[in-house]
Amino acid sequence: MEIRQLHYFLMLCKELHFTEAAYKLGISQPTLSQQIRVLEDELGQPLFDRLGKKTVKTEAGNLLEHYALQIVQQLENAKNAIEDLTILNTGHLRVAVLPSDLDYRLTALLIDFHKEFPNTKVQVIPSIDILNKVLENEVDIGVGLAIQPDSRLNRIPFYTESYSLFVTKDHELADKGIILPADLENLPLVMYPKGFSGRDLIETWCLSQEIAIDALLETGSATSLFQLVKAGIGATIQPSQLIESFQSLGIRAIPIKDSPTRNLEMFYRTDKYLSQSAKAFLNRMETFF
Known part of the structure; x- marks a missing residue:
């Protein structure tokens, strides 16, 4: 059994299509088929079933895939370790x-x-x-x-971090020492879209606090959100440490009582x-x- 054959085998496991696997390997389909047959003959077990145009792994194929992945990974580790030592x-x-x-x-x-x-x-x-x-x-x-x-x-x-409410320095809440969860309701906000991990964490926290928030504008860019806050369009709820990057915009971070944490x-x-x-x-x- 050769490493090259295992690479061929693993590509076929990934694609489950002889033509596509051969194309990605840069070899002909007959060459790939022949090398898979060599492996099957050596192991004495079929590795794939050909069901019409569909290719599926056999139980032996699944077992070989499990160990072949480990073998290829360990070989890669050896190469990387030697390269790391010498260069x-x-x-x-x-x-x-x-x-x-x-x-x-x-x-x-x-x-x-x-x-x-x-x-x-x-x-x-x-x-x-x-x-x-x-x-x-x-x-x-x-x-x-x-x-x-x-x-x-x-x-x-x-790292474990809390969240704060970010507002402009002339915002009506800017002088508060701490924000209560209820203060966030009906507050104009700019936020990440739902589906972003930070937004989903906040939505889950809102449920636990029995409050609801709504976003006037949504964007996936932290820089855009803080520019929107600077422009006075709305406040945002973000990890507290971010204030270190955006203080120059004239923005203040106000801690939230029992805030979300991640x-x-x-x-x-x-x-x-x-x-x-x-x-x-x-x-x-x-x-x-």
Whole structure:
């Protein structure tokens, strides 16, 4: 059994279509079919059933896929570890983060990280599907809301934050020391659209407080929301720490009594090799927040 054959096999598992899998592998369909037959002959079991035009994995195919994924991952880990040892500060780091406010706040950290690892290519990918991106190996590290325990993942809690009401300094509520939940009802607000994690967290909190809020304008950009607040169109409810980035706009953050809170954590696959740069990024995240 060769690694090349396992790559062929895994691509077919993903596509479940010989023609499409062969195209993505850059080989002919007869070549792919022949290599799958070689694997089946070696194992003494069919790996796929051909049901007309449909291809499905057999029980043996499912078992081989499980172990083949581990083999390919471990080989990738070995290559990365050796590369990390011989060519320090190079490589490629992919990080998925919550869109809008969280990716916005990483700019200062990324500048410092680049100074330490100038040859490491970094991709920060805003996503609302961070967990699956990590599990599917599309990214190296996920940064987002706390998830349920999962044996496939290492999890590092790094921050718990409250929410505040953000208003202009001449707003009628600007002099308040604290905002009561009831004060938010009928207040003109600009917010993220429903479906964004931050908005959904606030909506759930509102239900627990037996209040309802409504948004005059909705946008998925933190910068846009704060520009709308500055223009006097409405207030917004956002993580309290964001005031550090937007004080220059003449905006004030007022704590909310019993405010919504969110727990943030970083996570990565337990079977994945983490480069020195990836470990440094995790450490910097903990220090930064």
